[in-house]
Amino acid sequence: MNHLRTFGKFWYDFIIGDDWRVAAGVTAVIALVYFVAGRGANWWWLLPVAVAALLVVSLDNATRTRRR
Amino acid sequence: MHEVLLVAASFLACAVEMVEALTIVLAVGVTRGWRSAIIGTGAALAALTVVVAALGPALAVLPIDSLRLFVGGLLLVFGLQWLRKAILRASGFKALHDEQAIFAEEQRAARAAAVDGGGMDWYTFTVSFKGVFLEGLEVAFIVVTFGGAQHNVALAAVGAAAAAVVVLLVGLAVHRPLSQVPENTMKYAVGVMLTTFGMFWAGEGAGINWPGSDAALLALLGYVLVVSMVLTTALRRRHDRVELTGAVA
Numbered sequence: 072m073n074h075l076r077t078f079g080k081f082w083y084d085f086i087i088g089d090d091w092r093v094a095a096g097v098t099a100v101i102a103l104v105y106f107v108a109g110r111g112a113n114w115w116w117l118l119p120v121a122v123a124a125l126l127v128v129s130l131d132n133a134t135r136t137r138r139r
Numbered sequence: 140m141h142e143v144l145l146v147a148a149s150f151l152a153c154a155v156e157m158v159e160a161l162t163i164v165l166a167v168g169v170t171r172g173w174r175s176a177i178i179g180t181g182a183a184l185a186a187l188t189v190v191v192a193a194l195g196p197a198l199a200v201l202p203i204d205s206l207r208l209f210v211g212g213l214l215l216v217f218g219l220q221w222l223r224k225a226i227l228r229a230s231g232f233k234a235l236h237d238e239q240a241i242f243a244e245e246q247r248a249a250r251a252a253a254v255d256g257g258g259m260d261w262y263t264f265t266v267s268f269k270g271v272f273l274e275g276l277e278v279a280f281i282v283v284t285f286g287g288a289q290h291n292v293a294l295a296a297v298g299a300a301a302a303a304v305v306v307l308l309v310g311l312a313v314h315r316p317l318s319q320v321p322e323n324t325m326k327y328a329v330g331v332m333l334t335t336f337g338m339f340w341a342g343e344g345a346g347i348n349w350p351g352s353d354a355a356l357l358a359l360l361g362y363v364l365v366v367s368m369v370l371t372t373a374l375r376r377r378h379d380r381v382e383l384t385g386a387v388a
Contacts, residue, residue: 085276086213088220097215101341105208108346115347118338119359122219123366129223134232134374 090133096125141353142294144360145285148332149298152281155325156274157306158317162238163270165310166245167263171252175260179267184303187275191282191296198287208344210288211337217280218333225327226367230374231382236322242315281333288340331367335360 087094100121107114160180168176198206227233245266252262282299286292310317339356342349349355 085280086216088216088223090220090223093219093223094216097212097219097341101208101212101215101345104342104347105345113347115342115349115355118342119362122215122334122338122363125219126223126226126366126370129219130226130370130374133223133227134230134377 090129092132093125093129096121096128141289141356142291144332144336144356145289145291145295146298148329148336149278149282149285149295150302151325151332152329153278153299153302154306155322155329156278157303158238158322159236159241160271160274161306161310161317162242163245163274164267165315166242167249167266170246170249171254171260171263175263176267178259179264180271182264183268183271183275186272187279190276190279191292194279194283195286195292195296198283199290199292203290204344204346206344207288207340210284211339211341211344213337214284214288214333215337215341217284218330218335218337220330221326222330222334222363222367225323225330226371226374228323229327229371231378232374236326238317238322285336288336327367331360331363334363338363 100117104114104117164176164180198210201209224233228235249262249266254260254262278299282295283292286295289295306317335356338359339349351358
């Protein structure tokens with residue numbers, strides 16, 4: 072059980088990293104872009120906007136925590 | 140242009156991870172002997188080759204759009220992780236990677252560990268294997284995903300292998316940690332490239348058409364660079380303010 076937990080933690084750290092919200096945000100935005108593209112809309116601008124927004128939120132959170 | 144960026148990204152990512160692995164192998168090799176360190180390193184490199192050789196062709200079977208959607212998403216998550224850490228380091232919120240300090244710490248641990256009898260020093264083997272394999276796994280991931288999305292794993296592997304050879308030769312020549320290598324800047328560059336390619340491929344895989352087609356890649360690269368630099372500057376100011384407040388208090 073311990074090995075399984077260690078294995079799971081390794082892959083979580085490897086893929087998701089320090090902030091799960093980044094991975095969740097990326098997944099949500101890609102799903103939205105895929106959905107609207109299937110209906111003929113070309114929302115190419117959403118990915119760059121989302122990247123900037125996710126970085127701002129994640130970095131703000133990391134540095135605010137460190138300031139406390 | 141894609142090919143140049145592909146080789147550059149895998150070269151930089153591999154170089155920076157190899158510098159970190161080299162520090163660990165050098166520390167145990169110098170302290171406890173080279174034979175087991177070299178065997179451990181060789182075994183880890185062989186294991187990494189198997190990972191790339193097994194996953195590369197497996198990804199090539201997928202249809203290109205599904206592959207780019209999946210790989211683009213993974214690269215974007217991965218790239219944002221690298222970029223986030225690089226910005227935190229560049230702004231002073233996270234300590235810079237210090238190869239000399241890591242080398243000294245590894246040497247202390249290597250001296251403290253018990254010495255095995257017999258031919259193989261298992262402590263040295265395990266530390267070398269883990270160091271090279273774990274650092275190299277990120278490179279293998281980048282080579283497989285980057286190469287897979289371009290249907291050219293071999294080219295990405297060439298970039299990574301070239302970096303491994305360069306770092307190894309320099310490491311053998313100087314025989315100490317490569318603390319002069321601008322590791323943090325290289326990680327920053329890799330983060331920018333992974334984020335850019337991740338965005339581009341995830342978008343293509345999701346079915347959008349980038350304005351300007353392939354030329355959009357350069358625009359995205361510039362965009363990610365500018366956003367990250369603006370954030371670094373803003374956070375550096377925040378860090379200075381925090382330091383000042385702390386000093387006054």
